[in-house]
Amino acid sequence: MILTCNIDAKNCVGQTYDGASVMSGTNSGVQRLFREEAGLEATYIHCYNHRLNLVIVDVVKSVKIVDQFFGLLESIYVFISSAVLHELFLQKQNKLFPDKQPQKLKKFSDTRWACQYAACKVMLPKLPAIFQTLEEVANGKRATDAAGLLNAVNFSFIISLVVFENLLHRTKLLSDMLQSPTLDLAAAADMVETLHDDELEQEREGSNWEILWSKATDVAKELDFPVRFAHKSGRKRQQSSMLDGFATSTSLGQEETPNSKHDFCVNLFYPVLDRFLAELDSRFSDDNKQLLRSISALDPRSSNFFNAEIIEPMAIQYGVELCDLAVEVRQAKRLIQRKESERVMITTLVQLSSFMSPYKDAFPDLCKLLTIAIALPPTSAACERSFSSMRLIKKLSAQHHG
Incomplete structure (x- = not known):
């Protein structure tokens, strides 16, 4: 393309691709081969938008309760979006929210995680319509699938939805700004630093958890969900003495089920923010x-x-x-x-x-x-x-x- 347009490669000052090894490889990647042709001045920059996407992917995969939440979110979308059920879902919206325009659930994309905010944003206020749709179908031909989803959608799902609607809103703003054709490298680095220092770190140290918990409990009460949890009974499992002195990041087969406000804060809110901050540090600490x-x-x-x-x-x-x-x-x-x-x-x-x-x-x-x-x-x-x-x-x- 460059030769066809009579562009001198020696005038290239930078090149930006995603992080795929075929593009970013230091030995035989496109960026390396192009630098051999154009000169070392053609600096390789890993696309900031792709980095942000990888940050969110790693956060979702590393926190088990979050991974389960997004799997359930996608299952609800696939189930409700079928032709017959979608029409029923719209009817329920018209009945519950007569003054508002009915909305479709948003499709998920594994390659554009920063855009999942739209999916969470639509689903959160439409949960009553989703529940009524599932309850009606649970008495019909697809009773097994509907009953399974109704059983899986509990308070853990609601608090996860509220937390990620808030978090993905912040990343969506950054993602949109990073796609601006007039953005320069210094401004992009500043915006990532702002998300890290002024948004997420302050949220980690502030009282936003109280606001999110209150919002989740309000949604649960509207749906007649139990918010109070029974006290855990039984003997607490002890970690093997062979692991004394080691930091463990998994349950080691001992799955923890959040059972209180404190449990959700410790097992959902803090791990998500901590992992997000760590991934931002890792993904955006480049060689440039x-x-x-x-x-x-x-x-x-x-x-x-x-x-x-x-x-x-x-x-x-x-x-x-x-x-x-x-x-x-x-x-x-x-x-x-x-x-x-x-x-x-x-x-x-x-x-x-x-x-x-x-x-x-x-x-x-x-x-x-x-x-x-x-x-x-x-x-x-x-x-x-x-x-x-x-x-x-x-x-x-x-x-x-x-």
């Missing part, structure tokens, strides 16, 4: 830390704005003379301060690049780094969106001519 710090030093919002020492790694990578850059940074800083005194506000990387563009002959190295900082792609969402559009056009064309 120095490059990200350099780009942040070009951002007017950064406390390290125009710190020449921090910009150095990026300058070295892209062949910029450090002495010349230091002089340009000092002069550009004075120029910006003078313009700000004239009420010309520069608050983003794009605005800074546009402001410096008329002065590119005087600041060639600085303008080069600003252009690269904007051009480096944090996600591959825009490209994948074009592929989806091409597939749709091809499908419609085949149907038209078929």
Whole structure:
């Protein structure tokens, strides 16, 4: 494609793909082969949106109660979405919520976990209609399947639904912003850090659990679900002495059933948040830390704005003379301060690049780094969106001519 469009690969400053080994492999992956062709300047960036998706996938798989919850959520969707039952579900909605437009349950996608918020968001307020649908079917031809789902949907399902409706709402906002075609790498890193520090860590330390528990109990009361639990009886199983001094992350065959507000907090809420924070740390602690710090030093919002020492790694990578850059940074800083005194506000990387563009002959190295900082792609969402559009056009064309 590059050769067909007469694009010089040597001008490539970055490349973004998903994390599949065929693309990201350090020995024979596409990114490695392309860097051999284009030069080491073509930095590989693992798509931020794909990373976020992998974070959620790992959270779901690592917490057993959550994995079971999403399996049940999908089973309800498949059962209710069949032609006959879907019509019954809509009728129940019209009866229970006459002033609201009936809604379909949202389809699940194993490859787009950040978008599961829509599924949780629709299902939570429609639980009464879902229950009435299952109860009516439990007396009909598909009684066994309906009765099985009714038996499985308990208070554990409700509190899990409330917790993930809240959590996925936060990740959905980040996912949507990461798909913006105007997003730069520094802004993407800032948004991930905001989710980690200002959203999830504060929720872990704050009192949001009380709010979520109260919401879940209100939903349970509306459905006539028991919220009070019987006291656990029987002897508590002890962990083998052979495991003394070791940290265990599984039940070791001793399945724990949450039986109180404290149990759900310890076995659901905290493990989900802790795993989410750990996965964010792991997935977004990439090899491009120095490059990200350099780009942040070009951002007017950064406390390290125009710190020449921090910009150095990026300058070295892209062949910029450090002495010349230091002089340009000092002069550009004075120029910006003078313009700000004239009420010309520069608050983003794009605005800074546009402001410096008329002065590119005087600041060639600085303008080069600003252009690269904007051009480096944090996600591959825009490209994948074009592929989806091409597939749709091809499908419609085949149907038209078929």
